[in-house]
Amino acid sequence: MAEDPARPGQATVLLTPDGTVTGWSDGAARLFGRAAAAAAGTALTDLLGRPGAAEPLLVALKAAAAGRPWSGVLPLSDEGLPVACEPMTGAGGRVQVLLTVSPPRTGGLELLDEAARRAGSTLDPHRAAGEIVAVTVPRFADAGAVYVLERLLADDDQPGAETEGSAVVRRLAVALADDDPREWSREFPVDEVIVYPPGSPYARCLAAGDMVEFGGDAARDTVAGRTGRLLDGIADHVSLLAVPLAARGRTLGFAVFSRKRGRPPFDPADRALASELAGRAAACVDNACAYRREHRTATALKAALLPAEVTAPPGLRIAHRYLPARSGVGGDWYEVVPLPGGRIAVVIGDSLGHGVTAAAAMGQLRVAAHTLVRCGFPPGEVLARLDAIAQELDAAQFATCLCLVCDPATLRCEMASAGHPPPLLALPDGTVRHFAVAHGLPLGVSDEEHPADHPQVSATIPPGATLAFYTDGLVESRMRTVDDGVARLASALVASQGGTLEETADGVVALLSDQRGHDDIALLLVRPEGP
Template sequence: MVDRGASALSLPDDWPAHPDPILALNHMGSFDWDLDSGLFHMDAQAYEVFDLRPDEYDGHPSSLAHRVPGAEGHRLDALVARAMKDGSENYGTYFRLRCRDGSLRWTHTQGYIRRDATGRPRRIVGIVRDATQELNDILSRQEQAAQDEARRRQTNVVQLTTAALAHARTVQDVIDVLKDTHGLTHLGAASLVMGLVEAGRIRLIAEGPEGSFVPGTDVTRIDEPYPMSEVVRTLTPRFIESPGEFAERYPILWPHLTGLDITAAAYLPLIVEARPIGAMGLLYNDRSGFSPEDRNVLIALGSSIAQSLQRAMFYEQEKDLATGLQQAMLPRAIPRVPGADVAVRYRSGSLGRDIGGDWYDVIPLPGGRVGAVIGDVQGHDTHAAAVMGQLRIVLKAYATEGHTPATVMARASVFLHELDTDRFATCLYAEADLSTGVVQVVRAGHIDPLIRRPDGTCRRVSVEGGLPLGLSAEFGRLEYPVATVELDPGHTLVLCTDGLVEQPGADLDDGMRALTALIATGPEDIRDLADRLIDVAEERGGDDDVALLLLRRLGPGAPRAGGRLQQHVALGDAEALTEARHMIRTAVRAWGARDRADEIELAADELITNALIHTEGSSVVTLRVLSGGDRRLRVDVEDSSSALPRRREAGESGVSGRGLLLVDLLADQWGVEARGGGKCVWCEFVVPEPN
């Protein structure tokens, strides 16, 4: 029976192995340097490392000098001397050897310093080995790492540039991104040129740096011998890797570029959906060629730029179309208004074709009056603009027909509701009598107006409003309260849409306060003030449109016309009755009839009261100044009843029947006129011309 345990434990006779075979297996040679005698012993493998035969070496280190270049020998001697001096136990380094055939190869040595009891170095034992392959591997890895880093940087530039281009809306935005210090300049380009294809030609849209423009290249034909023309023609990029190649390929262009020290260039077609929309050129003064990786990065960059340019071109086309549509819907010109100075402004939102329904209008009315309109149709699209255009026209028509401000607003709401649309609109209509300064304001869900005084102070005018146009008709709430505001000479009425007020995350009241402060500190000139307000909106940006209307009442020296004011008074509406009385009182004094103010106010009040009591319906009060012969102030009270009033004596204990008697006593003339389905009771007072 075999003793398995004894067999397993038996060892070879040459165990443990001598180190020399182990070193030889790893292509290492050993040496033993006796520092006392100066002898430097090497084994057979060390001879191979030094490319020596035994008969070529006498055992002294100096015999190796012809194998170690001088600079390398000095470095080795200094390294060993420093290790012996500073008490080191070992050292190691790479150095170059000159082989028998004269070639150089890298070698590595490592030595162990043996010292005596006093610390004096006595011997150095160590190894030498051929390190050529090792260093080649290291250098290859370093070179690969450097190439990887270069590709990473280039990829990062492409990614950063692509990310920046994502925010570019216009063609100029794209150009600015490419010229930015964080753009293509990271690729080392010294100059950039870019052109767009237009009607068989290439129009230059960017060139830099300053002074690099080549005369005659602002517009070139696609069939001309220029690099951008060639890449557009062939849809293939061109990489020029030397000045000589540039001069040979493009002899017409090259003489103009010699001052830029161009050494290489890359011209890329800008292609979208297999169609060239332009070309781009990158010119370098520190490059001598393009690796495959470089070319792939630049081609990818060109594709990204082409997509951004296409988006920018579409954006600009849509913006132009939208702006044109919006401008076509707004009044082409603002009429001249005697007695007032008017300024209007409009700023479109920042979204391409997503225009808004903001509008303004100025409506000359008979009797020296003027209507001022500001409004905003819901939504930001061409449909909103189309609805706005229709609404603006009908609102102007209703105002021109002579309807009261409340009726104008109610009828406009019904019109919008009957349109085949789901849109509503906010609106503010102000009807101003420029001879008296009395302004009647109606608000349909819109923001309040503001008034700026000649001293610069500005205040918000709180106006009770109704529902937005369209909604008030849908819910059967067509009542629009009328507020009366006095606009003295030099005062400015400011109407605007919410795009000038609202800011993301901010309260509307805060926005109104900010706007009030801005108007108060703005320029005195009405047009400069309008420009300043729009400039602020432009600086702030935002996607909403802004419409702005400023109306300033001129001073006494301005042309004056006959006055005309109207007020709608509904049955049971005490506030409307109060507003009508206030309107009459203000107008009478402004029209120079202060001496007869009490008489006129009392007579008008009696006519209004009679209409409300005896007709059980609403009435419309109109004040006018009549010229020709004696100057007269006329009060009309219209109602929907065809029953004519009768003047009768009141009994001793009666409280009614005295109204028309008072009117007869107070007025110079009075009468009744049939008006279709209703009537008009009127009275007139002779008033002197104002001084």
């Protein structure tokens, strides 16, 4: 057997279920100091030459011969070496075992670099924690786990209160080197929420923000009250470290590393390495939790900003489409507000920024706009008052907005704009033109010395025409100018105008589908009902 070139230094041995050598790699020859010809046909336990190695090796072989993969650390060197046993089926259906011995444990810097690289590649807290324990087990410890304070992860933002001195944590990841780690994982599942009482090693670790080393009875006390046949195995973990996860001056939780009998207990160098590993884990978990909170806030905010169901008044048909950007949170929005006398108000707006701050500002402007039009203010006055509100927001946001009030009985419209793209009017004869509107400054741009002017104009929707309101995500891109985008929208309106208004909306979106992704897109179509 040749050495695997992808894993330099790795030793592989092919064995019968009773441990007789049938295959021997170059790496095994270097590790055990015997050539392949001398090893073939010999019991591996006779070749080890280390006291205490035969018994755990036979346990591993027995598990693999029964069809169960085994992984763990065997005393093949002073510090022990990671070993994996995999069942195989040879010629004639004979059962064989492939034993793989990894190179001696890497140095601390290499372990830290790998942990930082792997955990830092994800913004998911569970994956970040999982990468940390995967790096450390079995090279550094026989078991590892990461626990984070439940109050940092609770979806309802109001987790159960912690009694004084207790620790309420959630297990984000666990890894064990054992003959059947799946059984251990069932006993200690990911996402389980646990309350550790005051005085327990884990509660003391959190309270003091210091590493706590323990084992023996203290290890069993940490699982007091649980049942399961594997809990007796806790007694084999004689050297344990609870290491605080600290980032930005606060403790997020703790990591646990443990070693079993037969492996040297953690020494000062190991404790220093464990502290460094926990520091890497804390930074990655902190970033992941921060992203999770912001993403959850953004998702909830985005859902709240999604346009509500639009009801058209008698005499008008209305179709609308809202296509969120593939990433981030935008501030596009629109409202159709019923008014006394059968009239309606259409308000459409677009934040000039992105993210949670922009969306929150637009949410406030949207509520204000809805209230102002319901109070009967004309469009120009609505925008003037919105401009004053925009300047008082905690997070100043420039925004465009257009407000229109329409009487379905006469199709007469009053309209004002604050820097928003003018609506398009698609006529039954196949021509398209801008619907008359005077341009005003965007909201939030003016000040007391230079107040913004939002002139109000009047216009009438011709019978059979389609009035299209939109945000710049539908017409603006890095590939073309706004004028080119408006021209494409006009062509799409003409090409899609033959069917119902809903079909027209679908057709426009389909024809301009290459615009989707970089920015939110809002489209609202209004068409008078036919005779």
